[in-house]
Amino acid sequence: MTTTTQPLLAEIPGSKSITNRALLLAAAAEGTSLLTRPLVSEDTVAFRDGLRALGVAVTEHPEGWRVRGLGRGPGGRAEVWCADAGTAARFLPVLAAAGSGEFAFDGSEQLRARPLGPLTAALELLGAQVLTAEGGGLPLRVRTRGLRGGQLVVDSTTSSQYLTGLLLAAPLMERRLSVHAPGLVSKPYIDLTVALMRTFGGQVAVGPDGLIQAGPGGYRACDLRIEPDASTASYVFAAAAVTGRSVTVPGLGSAGLQGDLRFVEVLRTAGAEVEIGAEATTVTGAGQLRGGFEVDMGDISDTFMTLAAIAPLADAPITVRGIGHTRFKESDRIAATAQNLRRLGVEVADGPDWLTVTPGPVRPGLVRCHRDHRIAMAFSVLGLRVPGIELDDPACVGKTFPDFHQEFGRLFG
């Protein structure tokens, strides 16, 4: 099935994780920053508008978003709507707490159900007053006169985002922050946080024992070009793997900052040909997807559904491990993936933090998205090979890739 034609060039929008970190860093910095090629999607618009509510001027221009930094935390009173964005709920309250005033945060039902406890406990230890809903999540109210810094232990078994939120705001605290994060999941996102803090002039050091020390000293404004989103790119790379086509994503390569590009290594294990250049990555599908392996995707868990959804097309079972924390995302992703595959006639076994997919015939059917953009995009890849797969909520892709269906149709339609 492998073709010798030119690779398809995929247009992948900017990274959500870089856009939202850069927005916050620029907001905290002294001076004006220009963010070029930001992701414009529900998650980043919620984050940008959250910053505006906190008093930060973010203006839109043809060349990107310009952010006038406060040079400190926000002040006064504000109400912030986080929509479905985990990053907004976990990063913005810390920025606010590093300022002075009273700030309220809320989000969708889906976001209200996601955990926040380790973050709010940390904010209280740092000197803020925090009021949460019963159960410890959103809605949340923060009353503050700044954060002290000092030593913290942050349970990071359900998400790395609490640690990122605390680190991003550390240069605004009175003293240096030293954090241990036992059980840390999604570690490449912490590497990303540290790299971007340094880009904006923030002081941060990572010890061999995992202790991270950051701040004080603030941030400096910076112009930054946002890379394409590596998690989003997983769908077009997987599509190449199962259609025998060749797909290149320009702007995404070994020079980049995102851990999720490692998904192409998993596709290589599954038999695809992979070329990672400094500034572009190409995946070319072989005739048959190869199974018969187990892979720990704990570090790159946003992409496990991309693999699980195409696994029925492999020649032997595929097991994904290390993904227990994905039960606390937009959906319980292990359950949602397993249920959908079973509805399509596929044999799946699953446990607390793993899932095994056994290849076999896939029948047409309706995929329940659970308002989870990644369920919608992952099963769209399977739909390239199995006619009659439909999504109950195609629009939920707007969280990170509003034009997903158009771009997927242009490339593979």
Ligand SMILES: O=C(O)C1=C[C@@H](OP(=O)(O)O)[C@@H](O)[C@H](O)C1
């Ligand atoms: O920090 C970030 O930008 C993210 C961290 C990861 O979350 P967890 O740390 O909750 O796994 C990832 O799944 C999410 O899409 C983005």
Ligand SMILES: C=C(OP(=O)(O)O)C(=O)O
């Ligand atoms: C988990 C995700 O998002 P967040 O936690 O940022 O809401 C995601 O985009 O897959």
